[in-house]
Amino acid sequence: MIKKPIHTLMLAVAVLIILIGCNLPQVGSPPTPQAESTATAELLPSPTNLVESPTSLPAIPTTPLQPTATSQPSATETSPTETVATGPVCNILQDLNLRSGPGTAYRPPIRALPAQAVVVPLGYNPVGIPGGSWVQVKEPDANEVGWVSAGDQYVSCNIDLTTLPSVSVPAPAPPPPPDANNSTPDGSFPPNFIWEADFNDRYFVRFKVYDTNSGKTDDGDGISEVSFQVLDGDGNQVYQRTERQSGYCIFGGGEPDCNPWLIEDNVYKWSAGGEPVKTGQYRLLIVVTASSGEQGNWIYDIDMKLPQ
Numbered sequence: 001m002i003k004k005p006i007h008t009l010m011l012a013v014a015v016l017i018i019l020i021g022c023n024l025p026q027v028g029s030p031p032t033p034q035a036e037s038t039a040t041a042e043l044l045p046s047p048t049n050l051v052e053s054p055t056s057l058p059a060i061p062t063t064p065l066q067p068t069a070t071s072q073p074s075a076t077e078t079s080p081t082e083t084v085a086t087g088p089v090c091n092i093l094q095d096l097n098l099r100s101g102p103g104t105a106y107r108p109p110i111r112a113l114p115a116q117a118v119v120v121p122l123g124y125n126p127v128g129i130p131g132g133s134w135v136q137v138k139e140p141d142a143n144e145v146g147w148v149s150a151g152d153q154y155v156s157c158n159i160d161l162t163t164l165p166s167v168s169v170p171a172p173a174p175p176p177p178p179d180a181n182n183s184t185p186d187g188s189f190p191p192n193f194i195w196e197a198d199f200n201d202r203y204f205v206r207f208k209v210y211d212t213n214s215g216k217t218d219d220g221d222g223i224s225e226v227s228f229q230v231l232d233g234d235g236n237q238v239y240q241r242t243e244r245q246s247g248y249c250i251f252g253g254g255e256p257d258c259n260p261w262l263i264e265d266n267v268y269k270w271s272a273g274g275e276p277v278k279t280g281q282y283r284l285l286i287v288v289t290a291s292s293g294e295q296g297n298w299i300y301d302i303d304m305k306l307p308q
Contacts, residue, residue: 090137090157092117097308098146102134105172105266107307110146113139121157123167124150130265130276136167176307177201177261178268178277182284183301190296193288197298203258207248207298211290219255220246222291229285230270230302238282239270268306279306 097109102125113119122145123136135150135157148154150161182199189195194217195209207226214222226248230239239250247254251262261277262269268277282302289295 088121088157088159090119090121090135090155092119092148093154093156096148096154098137098139098144098148100146101129101169101172102136102147102167103128103130103132103172103266104308105129105175106147107172107175109308110144113148119148119155121159121161121164124161124164125166125169126162129172130267133161135161135164172266174263175266175268178204179305180204181303181305185298185300187297187299188295189298190290190294192294193290193296195288195296195298197286197300200258202260203249203251203253204261205250205284206258207250207286207288209248209288211292211294213290213292218246220248224289224291224293227285227287227289229287231283231285232275232278233281235283238275277304277306280304 092113092115094115096113096115097104098111098113099106099109106129117139119137119139121135121137124133125136125147126133128134128147133150134147135155136145136147138145179201180199182197182205185197192212193209194212195207198206198208200206205228207228208219209223209226210217210219211222216222223246225242225244227242228240228250229237232238241250241252243249243252243254245252245254247256247258249258251259253259262272264272269275270277282304284300284302286298286300287295288297
């Protein structure tokens with residue numbers, strides 16, 4: 001009766017050892033991964049568990065933020081045009097020459113400014129050379145300073161130009177003489193009149209002539225006088241002179257040289273205080289009267305061009 005409990009106890013221990021051995025990992029063999037239970041997997045958060053709903057959180061922008069239309073540029077971003085528009089300005093109303101001084105006597109022009117150009121007024125001279133009012137301006141695009149006519153038909157300004165300072169400028173250089181291109185003469189030329197027309201930029205024209213009936217061949221022989229008359233394109237007389245000294249220069253002088261063109265206020269004039277010489281068409285009439293009273297006449301069409 002005493003041995004039976006011992007045997008039974010030993011048997012139980014052996015079974016326990018076998019059960020423990022079956023659960024121990026074998027040496028050299030990797031442990032077998034254990035699958036997670038269904039209950040454990042359901043407890044892990046899925047991607048949809050991280051956000052409560054599509055509209056519960058703000059969307060993250062995918063592009064950089066752009067400035068709104070109401071943002072204002074800084075002072076350093078102001079364009080030159082905007083800067084000009086905020087101060088005194090003049091608008092050029094028609095194509096206009098920009099000159100180095102106040103007047104057409106300042107030749108040649110620096111360049112032409114087109115209509116609608118915007119300039120900054122700097123100074124004002126009420127009387128230019130030869131006349132008219134002139135405003136000194138700065139052309140901002142080319143950064144050029146010059147003068148333009150200040151008449152209302154030429155510029156429109158947002159200030160009273162007479163409030164600008166007067167500017168001292170050097171006198172203009174003497175203008176180059178007019179360029180007078182003459183046609184072949186028409187008229188009545190007596191065969192006994194031997195003549196030569198000498199057109200010259202400096203003194204316009206000299207008319208050399210003699211009458212062979214005088215028996216002499218020097219300039220002026222047998223000639224009483226030579227008359228000059230100039231008509232403008234409308235037929236109005238702008239100049240007249242009668243010369244009795246051989247050499248017969250339209251402005252006087254004669255031999256050995258003729259008097260040059262007359263310049264007043266840096267403008268070529270037909271006579272002192274008379275009409276200015278202009279670019280355009282003129283007609284020159286020359287009438288030669290011999291000592292005998294016989295006459296001849298020469299008619300020239302003149303294309304007169306003055307420097308700009």
